[in-house]
Amino acid sequence: xxxxxxxxxxxxALSRRxxxxxxxxxxGAAATASQVGCVADKVTGEKGIRTVATTCDVCFWKCGxxxxxxxxxxxxxxxxxxxxxxRGRLCTRGTAGMGMREDPYRLRAPLIRTxxxxxxxxxxxxxxxxxxxxxxRLKKLxxxxxxxxxAFFKHGIGAYYVEHALKAFGTPNVAAPSFAQCRGPRxxxxxxxxxxxxxxxxxxxxxxxxxxxxxxxxxxxNMHNSQVQEFADMIRAGGTVIVVDPRHSTAASKxxxxxPIRPGTDIALLLAWMNVIVREGLYDRExxxxxxxxxxxxxxxxxxKTPEWAAGEIGVDAELIRTTAREMARTRPAxxxxxxxxxxxxxxxxxxxxxxxxxNALMGNWxxxxxxxxxxxxxxxxxxxxxxxxxxTKGKADNPIIDGRKRWxxxxxxxxxxxxxxxxxxxxxxxxxxxxxxxxxxxxxxxxRRTLEAIRALDFLMxxxxxxxxxxxxxxxxxxxxxYLERWDAINDDSLRTPFLALRQPVVAPPxxxxxxxxIGKELGRRLGVEKYFPWKDVEECLRVRIAEGGYDWAALxxxxxxxxxxxxIYIDDGAEVTYDTPSGKVEFWSKQLADKGFDPVPKYTRPxxxxxxxxxxxxxxxxxxTFSRTVGNARVAQLMPENKVWLNAxxxxxxxxxxxxxxxLRNQDGVESGPVPVMVTERIRPECVYLVHGFGSExxxxxxxxxxxxxxxxxxxRVKIDPLMGGTSIHTNFVTLEKMA
Amino acid sequence: xxxFGMVIDTRLCVGCADCVVACxxxxxxxxxxxxxxITTEVRGEFPRLAMxxxxxxxxxxxxxxxxxxxxxxxxxxxxxxxxxxxxxxKCIGCKACVSSCPYGARYVHPGGYVDKxxxxxxxxxxxxxxxxVSVCPTRCMHFxxxxxxxxxxxxxxxTRKWHTLLPExxxxxxxxxxx
Numbered sequence: 048x049x050x051x052x053x054x055x056x057x058x059x060a061l062s063r064r065x066x067x068x069x070x071x072x073x074x075g076a077a078a079t080a081s082q083v084g085c086v087a088d089k090v091t092g093e094k095g096i097r098t099v100a101t102t103c104d105v106c107f108w109k110c111g112x113x114x115x116x117x118x119x120x121x122x123x124x125x126x127x128x129x130x131x132x133x134r135g136r137l138c139t140r141g142t143a144g145m146g147m148r149e150d151p152y153r154l155r156a157p158l159i160r161t162x163x164x165x166x167x168x169x170x171x172x173x174x175x176x177x178x179x180x181x182x183x184r185l186k187k188l189x190x191x192x193x194x195x196x197x198a199f200f201k202h203g204i205g206a207y208y209v210e211h212a213l214k215a216f217g218t219p220n221v222a223a224p225s226f227a228q229c230r231g232p233r234x235x236x237x238x239x240x241x242x243x244x245x246x247x248x249x250x251x252x253x254x255x256x257x258x259x260x261x262x263x264x265x266x267x268x269n270m271h272n273s274q275v276q277e278f279a280d281m282i283r284a285g286g287t288v289i290v291v292d293p294r295h296s297t298a299a300s301k302x303x304x305x306x307p308i309r310p311g312t313d314i315a316l317l318l319a320w321m322n323v324i325v326r327e328g329l330y331d332r333e334x335x336x337x338x339x340x341x342x343x344x345x346x347x348x349x350x351x352k353t354p355e356w357a358a359g360e361i362g363v364d365a366e367l368i369r370t371t372a373r374e375m376a377r378t379r380p381a382x383x384x385x386x387x388x389x390x391x392x393x394x395x396x397x398x399x400x401x402x403x404x405x406x407n408a409l410m411g412n413w414x415x416x417x418x419x420x421x422x423x424x425x426x427x428x429x430x431x432x433x434x435x436x437x438x439x440t441k442g443k444a445d446n447p448i449i450d451g452r453k454r455w456x457x458x459x460x461x462x463x464x465x466x467x468x469x470x471x472x473x474x475x476x477x478x479x480x481x482x483x484x485x486x487x488x489x490x491x492x493x494x495x496r497r498t499l500e501a502i503r504a505l506d507f508l509m510x511x512x513x514x515x516x517x518x519x520x521x522x523x524x525x526x527x528x529x530x531y532l533e534r535w536d537a538i539n540d541d542s543l544r545t546p547f548l549a550l551r552q553p554v555v556a557p558p559x560x561x562x563x564x565x566x567i568g569k570e571l572g573r574r575l576g577v578e579k580y581f582p583w584k585d586v587e588e589c590l591r592v593r594i595a596e597g598g599y600d601w602a603a604l605x606x607x608x609x610x611x612x613x614x615x616x617i618y619i620d621d622g623a624e625v626t627y628d629t630p631s632g633k634v635e636f637w638s639k640q641l642a643d644k645g646f647d648p649v650p651k652y653t654r655p656x657x658x659x660x661x662x663x664x665x666x667x668x669x670x671x672x673x674t675f676s677r678t679v680g681n682a683r684v685a686q687l688m689p690e691n692k693v694w695l696n697a698x699x700x701x702x703x704x705x706x707x708x709x710x711x712x713l714r715n716q717d718g719v720e721s722g723p724v725p726v727m728v729t730e731r732i733r734p735e736c737v738y739l740v741h742g743f744g745s746e747x748x749x750x751x752x753x754x755x756x757x758x759x760x761x762x763x764x765x766r767v768k769i770d771p772l773m774g775g776t777s778i779h780t781n782f783v784t785l786e787k788m789a
Numbered sequence: 790x791x792x793f794g795m796v797i798d799t800r801l802c803v804g805c806a807d808c809v810v811a812c813x814x815x816x817x818x819x820x821x822x823x824x825x826x827i828t829t830e831v832r833g834e835f836p837r838l839a840m841x842x843x844x845x846x847x848x849x850x851x852x853x854x855x856x857x858x859x860x861x862x863x864x865x866x867x868x869x870x871x872x873x874x875x876x877x878x879k880c881i882g883c884k885a886c887v888s889s890c891p892y893g894a895r896y897v898h899p900g901g902y903v904d905k906x907x908x909x910x911x912x913x914x915x916x917x918x919x920x921x922v923s924v925c926p927t928r929c930m931h932f933x934x935x936x937x938x939x940x941x942x943x944x945x946x947x948t949r950k951w952h953t954l955l956p957e958x959x960x961x962x963x964x965x966x967x968x
Binding site: 125139276279295300698 | 798801803804805806807809810811813814820821823829830831834835836838839840842923924925926927928929
């Protein structure tokens with residue numbers, strides 16, 4: 048019997064005493080380091096205990112928080128029981144959010160570059176100097192090339208007011224990696240099928256699902272708080288979990304059925320599942336008849352996609368395909384095939400997501416309990432008197448029209464990597480300035496080399512962030528943002544079962560010269576001559592007026608952090624209304640939209656490429672204690688996982704003579720090498736692939752807590768397949784060999 | 790008098806270590822040290838695998854070797870809930886208890902004394918659950934009086950399969966793992 052034992056805690060139970068010696072050395076010296084500028088910590092004389100209701104920002108879920116302050120400093124962060132997202136419980140990262148404030152290497156003062164791009168050499172500037180300089184450069188470039196020459200990259204709610212300033216200045220080029228590097232393919236695949244998509248947070252009724260199917264979606268390792276809570280709820284209630292993953296994920300360990308398919312063969316499995324369900328008449332016939340469009344043609348297209356056909360492709364028994372298909376059909380409509388979130392894997396992702404949408408459609412679960420609920424939200428009016436943004440005559444640069452057709456016809460948001468290409472090529476027009484807010488583009492987009500090429504082509508790069516992440520090293524101007532615990536932000540009014548409003552407000556003051564995003568946006572906007580777009584005195588006025596106009600009580604929101612709106616039904620059976628916003632007004636089993644643009648109207652399977660002999664396909668994913676690359680320097684979570692490890696199948700490790708913990712570097716098919724990481728020898732992965740958690744391998748020297756910790760998946764992803772429907776960039780299409788460190 | 794224990798459902802635990810960081814904040818445990826931790830055990834060979842994930846901590850044993858070996862009486866059993874505790878002011882940092890604990894549940898605090906899980910005695914006395922139980926996103930942990938047949942903890946032990954860690958050590962641990 049093979050037994051593996053490992054730990055995700057500051058210490059492994061088995062090696063506890065040894066670890067104690069290590070920690071004394073590692074953590075003893077951490078607190079004395081100083082960032083450029085040596086700005087002293089501000090000290091308050093506050094005594095006693097107080098609490099503030101706010102929202103989390105360690106990830107995009109934005110859970111409600113009750114922060115407790117003891118003698119003027121943060122003590123602990125707990126979930127706000129009124130909050131429908133956290134339900135009173137934060138995740139690991141939220142609970143450890145103090146680490147972002149405590150980070151000794153965080154940005155302290157505005158910086159202006161003095162050395163070469165990438166050298167991380169700056170001089171400390173005042174806010175006036177930095178903003179005047181930035182505005183002058185941006186205005187000059189806009190005068191030369193038009194305001195469209197500015198591209199704005201963002202991730203998160205903090206960027207709202209800077210985005211507002213730049214849109215007011217006239218650029219339509221606003222992009223977030225959350226589209227082309229994350230959930231874009233999924234949203235496009237669902238839009239093409241249902242005319243709508245799961246949104247964020249997803250309208251997945253996991254808690255009430257009797258069968259939950261996770262395809263590559265590793266809930267529990269991706270720590271989307273409410274989804275993890277609901278995952279536990281459905282297991283507690285005795286639901287069946289089916290997991291499809293080449294890796295024995297945490298979720299797979301909870302599953303009744305685990306299908307460890309060959310990476311990249313998901314569409315074959317999905318077609319075979321649908322083949323069984325259609326052929327055996329197990330689908331919701333009434334639903335397909337009433338709301339479906341092109342069902343017969345769809346059914347014809349999958350007629351030969353039998354489990355026997357798929358088994359050879361995916362590497363899983365035909366009988367298991369049949370059994371799981373029947374299991375799904377047995378509990379419909381309370382069967383949820385989770386749409387996933389980071390769905391950019393192999394370049395055929397929008398079509399795979401469409402297959403996921405079609406399988407859900409066969410369950411008749413849209414708007415049904417245990418499937419996809421109908422979300423509620425509170426729509427707040429804009430602040431009165433804010434003018435409309437100017438309309439760009441040039442349009443966006445990311446997705447130009449080529450031969451009478453958009454390069455990616457179904458991209459309905461800006462494609463980050465499209466802006467990167469426009470920056471390099473100058474087509475369709477020159478993009479000469481980037482403003483980057485809280486997203487480390489060197490990790491969030493694949494192929495670091497290409498991103499650096501784009502950066503070299505820029506006349507001006509400004510970064511707004513809380514830490515000196517890699518991209519700050521290349522910036523002409525760096526603006527230090529206050530962390531979420533120190534600032535006001537825009538209201539969160541996301542869609543969910545329960546309509547709600549959530550407020551982010553400062554718990555403690557920024558310790559140095561850091562400023563909140565709203566202030567940076569307003570001050571930048573003023574200097575760009577768009578002050579009329581900021582008619583409020585301060586952000587509190589902006590928020591208060593919007594809340595009051597919506598008929599809600601500002602004082603109550605400040606006190607409670609969360610206000611709940613009027614609950615409307617969330618299931619069709621309770622009176623909720625569902626419309627399908629497709630051209631046919633129906634669920635499109637056969638897609639005319641796709642056929643018209645020259646794409647497959649029903650998803651087709653293409654066998655994935657083989658890698659060079661002796662190489663392993665590199666797969667990536669998440670760890671529950673980290674968010675992308677932004678938490679690697681947070682000591683409170685880094686102690687749990689200071690670096691990533693490369694998962695390698697035990698039999699392969701024996702062949703290569705690699706033991707657990709041996710340090711190796713990864714080299715990809717293009718000769719790009721990663722930093723050294725330990726091997727995790729495990730039975731929990733198929734032999735032809737290896738796995739790394741994403742976000743590690745930072746090259747920013749100034750962010751000492753993260754510097755060269757682990758290996759970067761973005762760096763190793765030089766072979767990128769672009770989704771022809773929507774421009775998504777694949778991240779599971781690279782092959783690596785492992786080389787033992789001397 | 791109550792006899793507190795913890796019942797943890799390994800079917801639900803995802804090993805996110807939220808319990809670790811929540812404990813650390815609540816109890817001012819220095820970063821880099823911890824009173825609770827996650828252990829993952831994998832059995833079998835690809836693709837026939839079973840995995841158990843456990844949130845582990847001091848077992849507050851009914852027969853605690855750490856109390857028996859403590860030369861100063863710093864390690865003791867509290868009357869309240871039979872919780873095993875260390876009185877920091879009486880601890881001379883000799884580490885006899887650290888060696889005697891088969892679970893590796895104790896560490897030497899940079900302050901020079903031995904520290905470990907207290908079942909968040911201060912919270913429990915205030916009518917709250919321990920911090921790890923309160924934070925767990927999967928609600929896989931249950932804290933309660935094992936001698937009270939009506940408590941959730943006692944009910945789960947009657948109705949579900951469970952195991953303890955190193956029962957052969959004879960320590961009679963009071964943290965139970967549902968399987």
